[in-house]
Amino acid sequence: MSDEPAFQTPVTIQKPKQQRSIARYHHILDTAATMFVRHGYEQVGTNQIAAEAGVSVGSLYRFFSDKEAVVDALAERYIEGITARLPDVFPPGVPMPDLVGGMLSGLFIFARDNPAFDHLLTTTQTGAVARASVRMHLTIEAWVARMLSHYHPHLSEPQRQLCAASGMGIVKGMMTMAHPPDSVPFEVVQREMVSALMAYVGSFVARNPPG
Amino acid sequence: MSDEPAFQTPVTIQKPKQQRSIARYHHILDTAATMFVRHGYEQVGTNQIAAEAGVSVGSLYRFFSDKEAVVDALAERYIEGITARLPDVFPPGVPMPDLVGGMLSGLFIFARDNPAFDHLLTTTQTGAVARASVRMHLTIEAWVARMLSHYHPHLSEPQRQLCAASGMGIVKGMMTMAHPPDSVPFEVVQREMVSALMAYVGSFVARNPPG
Amino acid sequence: MSDEPAFQTPVTIQKPKQQRSIARYHHILDTAATMFVRHGYEQVGTNQIAAEAGVSVGSLYRFFSDKEAVVDALAERYIEGITARLPDVFPPGVPMPDLVGGMLSGLFIFARDNPAFDHLLTTTQTGAVARASVRMHLTIEAWVARMLSHYHPHLSEPQRQLCAASGMGIVKGMMTMAHPPDSVPFEVVQREMVSALMAYVGSFVARNPPG
Amino acid sequence: MSDEPAFQTPVTIQKPKQQRSIARYHHILDTAATMFVRHGYEQVGTNQIAAEAGVSVGSLYRFFSDKEAVVDALAERYIEGITARLPDVFPPGVPMPDLVGGMLSGLFIFARDNPAFDHLLTTTQTGAVARASVRMHLTIEAWVARMLSHYHPHLSEPQRQLCAASGMGIVKGMMTMAHPPDSVPFEVVQREMVSALMAYVGSFVARNPPG
DNA sequence: TATGAATGAGTATTCATTCAT
DNA sequence: AATGAATGAATACTCATTCAT
Incomplete structure (x- = not known):
């Protein structure tokens, strides 16, 4: 007649530490990533992911508390990946086109x-x-934004924010060119993207001069 | 939801001919559009759309063969809308920035x-x-692409295609700036978009000169 | 990119008003009742109930928001039933054994x-x-408790509560005699229950005299 | 959880012979008992029991063939416990209320x-x-039943069975008074229970006189 | 022997679609 | 034509049980 609510999860969900588990964890994540791209997050079931990955649903749920946790983990992995590839400091003497080009190059490799x-x-x-x-x-x-304040320190905070937001818009928008219906080759996309970004930033700075 | 131009059959089950039917059809579509934006296509059910629109599911299915047909009809409506707003011919003497600016202006009004x-x-x-x-x-x-070949007739077909694709990427990517997390005001987005597009096309033409 | 949470349920769950629906509702409830008794609440699935009742799961969920709502409805129905069978006022001149006997008689018929x-x-x-x-x-x-205060008005509130609680214990405990492993016939259970209750109340009043 | 008397095989997979095993076995059983009371048998998982007991599921399944075996073992343990506490023979000269009182006293201590x-x-x-x-x-x-035939040898077998069954009903029913929603203190429950039982048996014997 | 990761059948619930009224 | 009750396949998630280490 008593009625205590649910208690602590018996088997905590956690990133695995053992060799075997790590492999499994990443394999599931890779499989899920592929399926999400191919069919869309909503269309892919946890059972399907597990089946495609060659594991049981139970195993999937050992690593991920629920379906959302899978995308979360994916995002986390990607954030770690790009953070590691984005330079922390901006070495003096490197022209902006080179830096942006290098950065986008890394981004495209990561994306591939x-x-x-x-x-x-x-x-x-x-x-x-x-x-x-x-x-x-x-x-x-x-x-x-940090990069912009390095190359164009005179930009105000809001200006920098706007320019960064626009840059993100350009990057994200042009990234989709690589997929249908345009299906532009990655290298071409990358090249055009650098041009577009540099041209935009140039015009932005011209329209927002120092002083 | 603004005055829609002449009616033309999408992928509906039947063309609504009666006044009442046409009104219903558009009302359902308007409701669906709002709900899709607010909650996402996958999260919105046909029963919910019907309920929100104040009609029965049966009525919804009288106009739309299935849920997909709703998005299809929406797309069709939008295609008609923008087609009507995009000039068929390019009057001589109008500089490209003005034309692009005018076109984007129309696009933003339509989007709003x-x-x-x-x-x-x-x-x-x-x-x-x-x-x-x-x-x-x-x-x-x-x-x-047609506009580009008007202003820059020397561009080859593939060059024109690429430039158009990039332009689309920039437009689409920068449109998302208006929404979270950036939430840039529409007018600002529009202004920056014109700059970005003109700067990009300028650089593109410079890199792909005649001859 | 927006993300509004769930909105109002499109089809509200409600007790049906139409003839057909009422029949369905009660049929599902009856089926569920039988199955709960036979196999236990936890062991009975909503799909099983629906199947046994000859309706689809969807229909079950049209009437009951979730599995718990089924027991809730059952309890509500029973509460209404016994409330209707329990006299509101206690007519003067009716000896307590008669009243208790009559009440239990009604209870047993209802239970059957x-x-x-x-x-x-x-x-x-x-x-x-x-x-x-x-x-x-x-x-x-x-x-x-109300009945006790009618026949033994001198009992204090706590005394009445205790006596009522004990009475409930006796009634509930002895009701189970009708089922295995004892399997005592209902009439016999009823008869013994009246004896037990009267004997207990008698001893209780003797131990808690007026003044 | 109190000192348990001599060990005897329930439905376990194997009798734990080693000190360590015996301790483990009892510890798991104690843990399970507590959890069953708190959350209900159906709500408690074998993994949870094991985790709470600080052992692996595998260990639990070494002692218990399945989840049901845990309740079985619990019942067995309780049966042993109360058997040890219920007098085998009824010493002459002890009045029935005293014997019943003593017996219930033992029962309540055991239950606590x-x-x-x-x-x-x-x-x-x-x-x-x-x-x-x-x-x-x-x-x-x-x-x-044996006790009844000691104090009231004239009762026929069926009478004795019925009276014993009723007594059990009263005991079990009134035991639940100690829990919500009544939450009557254990001592009070025990006192009222003796009264109720004696009163009932008295009335029963009066209604079923010798000869 | 002990462990706990892995399994997968099973459960509650949703929702696109149909069709009798 | 319109309605909305009914359908049932599909989905996310759980948990008793096994077995390789």
Whole structure:
């Protein structure tokens, strides 16, 4: 007749420490990433992911508390990945086009190795996917803002924010060119993107001069 | 939701001919559009749309063969709308920035009157939503390509295609700036978008000179 | 990119008003009652109930928001039933044994017609079932307390409460005699129950005399 | 959880012979008992029991063939416990109220030391829990019947059975008074229970006189 | 022997679609 | 034509049980 509510989870969900578990964890995540890109987050079931990954649903739920946790983990992985590839400091003497070019080069390599990266970054969906996307967006945007204040220290905070936001818009928008219906080759996209960004920043600075 | 131009059959089950039917059809579509924007296509049920629109599910299914047909019809409506607003011929003597500015101005007004327009245009989803998005994308892109060949007739077909695709990427990417997390005011987005586009096209032409 | 939470349920769950619906509603409830008695609340699935009742799960969920709502409805039905059978006022001149006998007689008839009634009343489970049980328990107990204050007005409030609680214990405990392993016939149970109650109340009043 | 008397095999997979094993076995059982009372048999998982007991699920399954075996073992333990506390022979000269009082006193102490005892005895559930409950019920009922034939040898076998069954009903029913929603203190319950039992038996004997 | 990761059948619940009224 | 009750396949998630280490 008593009625205590649920108690502590018997088996805590956690990132695995053992070799075997780590492999499984990443394998599931990779499988999920591929499927999300191919069919869309909503269309992919946890049972399907597990089956495709060759594990049981139970195993999936050992690593991920629920379906949303899968996208969250994906975003986290991507945020770590790009953070590691984005330079912390800006070495003096490097011209901005070179830096931006190098940065985008790294981004494209990362995107090619992680199929769901740009899908997640450029999505406009709601819910968990949106939250994941926003986290990734803000991570990169913050870096862009820092870079802008390095090269154009005279820009005010709002100016820098706006320019960074526009840059993100250009990057994200042009990334989708690589997919249907345009299907522009990655290298070409990258080249045009650098041009577009540099041209835009140039015009932005011209329109917002020092003093 | 603004005055819609002449009616033309989308993928509906039957053309509503009666006054009442036409009103119903549009009302359902308007309701669906609002709900899709607010909660996302996957999160919105046909029963919910019908309830919110104040009609029965049965009525909804009288106009739309299935849920996908709703997005299809929405896309069709938007394609008609922008087609009507995009000039068929390019009057001589109008400088490109003015034309692009005018076109974007019209686009933004249309987007403001049709809440799901940019949502659908900029989505990266799969399935029916993606197909709807692609149709809209190609419609605008074709116009952009024609405009480019008007102002820069020396560009080869592939060059024109690439430039148009990039332009579309910039437009779509920067449109999302108006929404969280950046939430840049529409007018600002529009202004920056013109700059970005003109700067990009300028650099593109410079890199792809005649001869 | 927006993300509004869930909105109003499109089809509200409600007790049906139409003839057909009412029949369905009660049929599902009857089926569920029988199955709960036979296999236990936890062991019976909503799909099973629906199948056994010859309707679809969807129909079940049209009437009941979730599985708990089924027990709740059952309890409500039973509470209404016994409330209707419990006299509101105590006519003067009726000796207590007669009144208690009559009351128990009604209770047993009701229990015979509603197989899950005593199962639910006498359960000691947790959760929704417990809550349903408690509601039924308190309904009857309140009546018993009122009856006690009618026949033995000198009893203090706590005394009346205790005596009523004990009475409920005796009633509930002895009701289970009708089921295995004892399987005592209902009439016999009823007869012994009246004896036990009268004997107990007699001893209680003797131990708690007026003044 | 009180000192348990001599060990005897329940439905376990194997008798734990080693000191360590015996300790583990009892510890798991104690843990399970507490959890069953607090959350209900169905709500408690084997993994949870093991985790709470600080052992692995595998260890739990070494001692118990399945989840049902845990309740079975619990019942067995309780049956042993009360059997040891119920006098085998009835010393002459002890009045029935004293004997009953003493017996209930022992029962309440046992119940206080073994939290799941009355929970299991008074449950009306199906399945394994019901079977465990019935075994405990019959054990005590047999003793009551023997006691009745000691004090009232003239009662026929069926009369004795009926009176014993009623007594069990009263005991079990009134035991639940100690829990919500009545929450009567244990001592009070015990006192009222003796009264109720003696009053009932008195009335029963009066209604079933010798000859 | 002990461990706890892995399994997968099973459960509650939703929602696109149909069709009798 | 319109309605909305009814359908049932599909989905996220749980948990008793096994077995390789």
